[in-house]
Amino acid sequence: AQSVTQLDSHVSVSEGTPVLLRCNYSSSYSPSLFWYVQHPNKGLQLLLKYTSAATLVKGINGFEAEFKKSETSFHLTKPSAHMSDAAEYFCVVSLNYGGATNKLIFGTGTLLAVQP
Amino acid sequence: EAGVAQSPRYKIIEKRQSVAFWCNPISGHATLYWYQQILGQGPKLLIQFQNNGVVDDSQLPKDRFSAERLKGVDSTLKIQPAKLEDSAVYLCASGKRDYNSPLHFGNGTRLTVT
Numbered sequence: 608a609q610s611v612t613q614l615d616s617h618v619s620v621s622e623g624t625p626v627l628l629r630c631n632y633s634s635s636y637s638p639s640l641f642w643y644v645q646h647p648n649k650g651l652q653l654l655l656k657y658t659s660a661a662t663l664v665k666g667i668n669g670f671e672a673e674f675k676k677s678e679t680s681f682h683l684t685k686p687s688a689h690m691s692d693a694a695e696y697f698c699v700v701s702l703n704y705g706g707a708t709n710k711l712i713f714g715t716g717t718l719l720a721v722q723p
Numbered sequence: 724e725a726g727v728a729q730s731p732r733y734k735i736i737e738k739r740q741s742v743a744f745w746c747n748p749i750s751g752h753a754t755l756y757w758y759q760q761i762l763g764q765g766p767k768l769l770i771q772f773q774n775n776g777v778v779d780d781s782q783l784p785k786d787r788f789s790a791e792r793l794k795g796v797d798s799t800l801k802i803q804p805a806k807l808e809d810s811a812v813y814l815c816a817s818g819k820r821d822y823n824s825p826l827h828f829g830n831g832t833r834l835t836v837t
Contacts, residue, residue: 641825643828648830648833649830650727650814650828650829650830650831651766651814651816651826651828652828653825653826653827656825697765697766710768710771710778710779711756711768711826713765713766713767714765715764715765716763716764716765
């Protein structure tokens with residue numbers, strides 16, 4: 608069965624320092640993986656996705672994630688945090704219904720705080 | 724392209740009352756999803772439609788929740804009667820018929836049951 612585990616419920620960084628949000632997945636076959644961001648009182652916005660192409664995926668706003676099959680990980684990183692990055696981040700795995708459609712399984716989320 | 728539209732934005736009701744939420748997906752998206760997001764948790768799938776048929780409603784509390792997607796476009800989610808534990812944000816999302824395609828989410832409806 609597919610699942611995702613976000614290892615940190617809260618992460619706090621200083622502005623200008625690197626960001627690392629950790630995610631491990633469980634999947635019986637090659638998964639599609641996503642990171643979504645949710646700002647307060649807003650809907651979820653796609654940051655980036657991995658779909659079995661390049662293992663290093665670049666997303667919006669300077670974020671990137673690396674798919675590591677040997678570690679079953681898909682950690683999200685950014686070299687330098689900005690105040691506007693403060694939000695909740697969700698790691699998501701896609702369950703494929705035989706190619707016809709998909710179902711997203713969400714992690715529990717990591718709340719990122721950025722200190723000035 | 725226009726995004727996923729949801730209304731109302733906020734709703735406050737008393738327990739045992741009824742409430743309905745509306746969602747207009749992105750034009751051409753075959754799949755439509757309703758998620759429930761309780762404060763401090765990740766979204767939980769309630770129901771998934773493909774066109775106007777239900778693909779997955781295994782986590783929908785069918786004794787009080789119902790949803791429909793008439794003509795494979797707009798969708799409504801209803802709760803009758805509401806309980807205190809239904810207080811949450813209800814997110815609608817739509818997507819293409821491709822499991823590699825991401826979902827597009829609306830801003831959600833925040834429901835408070837008192």
